Amino acid sequence: MSKRVSNELIVKDVVIVGAGPAGCSAALALKGSGKKVLLVDKSVFPRNKTCGDSVPAHALLGLENLVPGIYDEFLATVKSVSFRTSALVFPKGQRLFFSWPLPGYVTERRDFDGFLLKKVTETTDTQIITGLKITNYTRVDDLILLSANNPDGTSGPEFLTRMVIAADGAPSLAARKLAGIVPDQGAYGQAVRCYFNGVKGLDEGIELVFYHPDFFPGYFWLFPMADGRVNAGFGMPEISRRKLKKSLASLFSQFRDQHPVVREMLENAEPIGDLRGGMVPFAMKRQIWSGPGFMLTGDAASMVDPVSGDGIMQAVRSGMLAGIAAGTGNYTLYDQQVEKFLWKRMESQRRAIRLMTGFPHLIRIAAWLGRYHWIRNRFQRWIW
Numbered sequence: 001m002s003k004r005v006s007n008e009l010i011v012k013d014v015v016i017v018g019a020g021p022a023g024c025s026a027a028l029a030l031k032g033s034g035k036k037v038l039l040v041d042k043s044v045f046p047r048n049k050t051c052g053d054s055v056p057a058h059a060l061l062g063l064e065n066l067v068p069g070i071y072d073e074f075l076a077t078v079k080s081v082s083f084r085t086s087a088l089v090f091p092k093g094q095r096l097f098f099s100w101p102l103p104g105y106v107t108e109r110r111d112f113d114g115f116l117l118k119k120v121t122e123t124t125d126t127q128i129i130t131g132l133k134i135t136n137y138t139r140v141d142d143l144i145l146l147s148a149n150n151p152d153g154t155s156g157p158e159f160l161t162r163m164v165i166a167a168d169g170a171p172s173l174a175a176r177k178l179a180g181i182v183p184d185q186g187a188y189g190q191a192v193r194c195y196f197n198g199v200k201g202l203d204e205g206i207e208l209v210f211y212h213p214d215f216f217p218g219y220f221w222l223f224p225m226a227d228g229r230v231n232a233g234f235g236m237p238e239i240s241r242r243k244l245k246k247s248l249a250s251l252f253s254q255f256r257d258q259h260p261v262v263r264e265m266l267e268n269a270e271p272i273g274d275l276r277g278g279m280v281p282f283a284m285k286r287q288i289w290s291g292p293g294f295m296l297t298g299d300a301a302s303m304v305d306p307v308s309g310d311g312i313m314q315a316v317r318s319g320m321l322a323g324i325a326a327g328t329g330n331y332t333l334y335d336q337q338v339e340k341f342l343w344k345r346m347e348s349q350r351r352a353i354r355l356m357t358g359f360p361h362l363i364r365i366a367a368w369l370g371r372y373h374w375i376r377n378r379f380q381r382w383i384w
Contacts, residue, residue: 008157008158009157009158009159009160010038010157010158010159010160011036011159011160011161012036012037012038012127012159012160012161013035013036013037013161013162013163013326014030014035014036014037014038014161014162014163014164014165014326015037015038015040015144015146015159015161015163015164015165016037016038016039016040016126016164016165016167017040017041017134017146017164017165017166017167017168017174018041018166018167018168018169018298018300019039019040019041019043019045019113019117019120019128019130019167020041020049020113020116020167020169020298020315021059021112021113021116021298021312021315021316021319022167022297022298022299022300022315022316022318022319022322023039023041023165023167023297023298023319024039024113024116024117024119024120024319025062025063025066025116025315025316025317025318025319025320025323026165026167026297026319026320026322026323026326027039027120027124027126027323028063028066028067028116028119028120028123028124028320028323029066029319029320029321029322029323029324029327030124030126030323030326030327031066031123031124031125032327033326033327033328035326035327036127037124037125037126037127038126038127038128038129038159038161039120039126039127039128039129040128040129040130040132040134040148040159041129041130041131041132042131042132042133042134042168043130043131044130044131044151045113045114045117045130046110046111046113046114047110047113048108048109048110048276049109049110049113050191050192050193050276050277050278051109051193051312052191052193052221052223052231052233052309053106053107053108053109053112053223053225053231054104054105054106054207054223054310054312055080055104055105055106055107055112055312056102056104056310056312056313057102057103057104057105058102058313059312059313059315059316059317060074060105061102062313062316062317062320063116063316063320066320067119067123070119074105074115077115078107078111078112078115079107079108079111079226079227080105080106080107080111080226081105081106081107081204081205081224081225081226082103082104082105082205083103083104083105083106083204083205083206083207083224084099084100084103084104084205085097085098085099085100085205085206085207086098086100086206086207086208086209087206087207087208087209088209088210088211089208089209089210089211089261090211091211091212091213091259091260091261092260093260093261104207106207106223106224106225106226106231107225107226108225131150131151132148132149132150132151132156132157133148133149133151133156134146134147134148134168134173134174135147135148135149135173136173136177137164137173137174137177137178139293140160142162142292142293143160143161143162143293144160144161144162144163144164144178144293144294145158145159145160146158146159146160146161146164161293162293163293163294163295163326163331164178164293164294164295165294165295165297165319165322165323165326166178166294166295166296166297166300166301167297167298167300167315167319168300169298169299169300170183170188170278170279170280170281170299170300170302171183171279171281172296172299172300174294174296174300175296175300175301178291178293178294179287179288179291179294179296180288181287181288183279183281184285185238185239185242186237186238186239186284186285187281187282187284187285187302188237188238188279188280188281188282188284188302189235189236189237189238189241189279189280189282190235190236190238190241190248190277190278190279190280191233191234191235191236191248191277191278191280191309192233192234192235192248192249192252192275192276192277193231193232193233193234193275193276193277194232194233194271194272194273194274194275194276195225195229195230195231195232195271195272195273196229196230196232196266196269196270196271196272197228197229197230197269197270197272198268198269198270199222199224199230199232199265199266199269200264200265200267200268200269201264201265202222202224202230202265203224204224205224206224207221207222207223207224208221208222208223209221210222210255210259210261210262212255212258212259214258215234215236215251215254215255215258217236217237217240218234218235218236218237218240218241218251218255219234219235219236220232220233220234220252220255220256220259220262221233221234221235222262222265229272230269232266233252234248234251234252234255235248235280235309236248236251237282248277249275249277252275279299280304280309280311281299281300281302281303281304281311282302282304282305282306283302283303283304283305283306283314283343283346284302284306285302286343287301287302289301289334289335289338290331290334290335295322295325295326295331295334297315297318297319297321297322298311298314298315298318298319299311299315301318301338303315303318303342303346305346306346314342314346317341317342318338318342321333321334321337321338321341322334324337325337
């Protein structure tokens with residue numbers, strides 16, 4: 001349960017805004033730094049998060065360096081389904097299979113994010129405040145003043161700090177106020193998802209992504225979950241959606257009805273809850289990652305993989321890099337590390353998605369060439 005926080009001034013060395021994978025990774029990376037750290041989130045945990053619920057092993061392996069044993073503890077305590085295979089499914093039923101060297105895990109974000117926040121609580125001295133919404137950022141000399149509201153809308157405390165690590169998702173207030181970034185419809189997408197029971201023809205260890213020429217570059221997915229449910233969703237670049245002049249909810253339904261394989265698999269399936277959506281900030285262009293007194297991480301820094309749609313691995317890695325930079329006080333290190341470990345790969349991904357969007361017939365050619373093992377392996381290594 002959240003509680004009303006009195007209107008006071010709290011001074012910290014580092015304030016992390018957002019307690020998702022990026023924010024928690026930053027807090028874990030700051031462990032032992034000697035910094036006074038605050039982690040604040042507008043939600044009260046556990047909370048739901050609209051997502052495909054797919055967690056790559058690379059994200060967990062990165063956290064293992066910060067908290068030894070966290071990988072095994074995740075496997076032992078968080079309900080999930082592992083997968084080593086993904087398939088791109090075409091309307092006539094052809095499947096292009098990819099086998100991954102490391103597993104991924106489908107787990108509800110409510111559970112995964114709660115697990116990470118629990119590890120921050122157990123292994124660090126971070127002060128954690130949930131249910132408190134940051135409403136403004138104001139520069140005061142070389143410091144940043146953060147204003148906040150309590151859950152009931154009353155004024156909450158103010159925070160004064162030298163460094164803000166923004167992990168507040170998309171669209172990010174910190175990115176707008178501190179970096180002057182305005183969301184660009186050419187560089188982000190929208191996605192919707194809901195859960196289903198009774199989906200037929202789905203193997204537990206395989207994630208399915210569906211292609212249909214009438215909806216490309218949008219795509220549909222079906223990811224099996226541990227309790228028999230299936231995460232079903234549809235995503236598309238916002239600029240493409242606006243050209244179609246249709247809502248994501250209607251496109252979700254139309255794709256389901258027009259793709260023969262999806263239609264058959266969901267024919268007798270029962271939806272659980274409502275269709276929920278959100279913004280997907282693809283890494284389609286280089287943007288500001290840091291500046292005086294701030295570092296942007298994860299979705300706040302538009303780091304979602306343009307090809308796979310994965311944002312969790314980039315969130316964890318960027319959060320770790322920001323936490324390390326904040327802990328050492330060498331803030332220029334963050335941009336250098338993001339460039340080296342994240343942006344170079346994302347840059348090649350954005351070139352590829354632009355090529356495929358401009359020449360959609362390349363998808364069908366790729367499916368045909370995918371029959372050849374050596375070509376499929378090269379394509380798979382590029383994605384991985």
